[in-house]
Amino acid sequence: MPDAGIFRNDMGFGGNNGFTDFKDILGFNLHPTAFIFPADDYRLMLAGSYLVCRMIVSSRAGRVIRAIRDAESRTRFLGYHVESYKLWVFVFSAVLAGIAGALYVPQIGIINPMIFSHQLD
DSSP states (O other): OHHHHHHTTSSSSOGGGOEEOOOEETTEEOSGGGSSOHHHHHHHHHHHHHHHHHHHHHSHHHHHHHHHHHOHHHHHHTTOOHHHHHHHHHHHHHHHHHHHHHHHHHHHSEEOGGGGOGGGO
16 A cells, blocks of 8 residues: 555655645745746747757767667667667657756646646646
8 A cells, every 4th residue: 555655645745736835946946936037948948958959860879860760670780789879869858858847847836646647638
């Protein structure tokens, strides 16, 4: 019954309500009024992540990643470490998802597991 401990809020995880009352992380204020123009900050982060993704795609590593997408066995036969490139892309996408989640929290003010439920799709 480990789930019962989490949902009863015995372990400090917020229970069914999730984590609430985010004010700061590592001393940085997360309240939307702390930013001058929050929408501009988010647009800047979106543009920055887009430019980084474009730089990756247009680099040599991006060509290898496209080759893996098109013909993985052929790319492996040419001597590239396919698993390393796939792992790197997975980790990079996880970092982008983490940044997106960190930007989502100050807007909503709560992290609830039901927000990411399949029922809301």
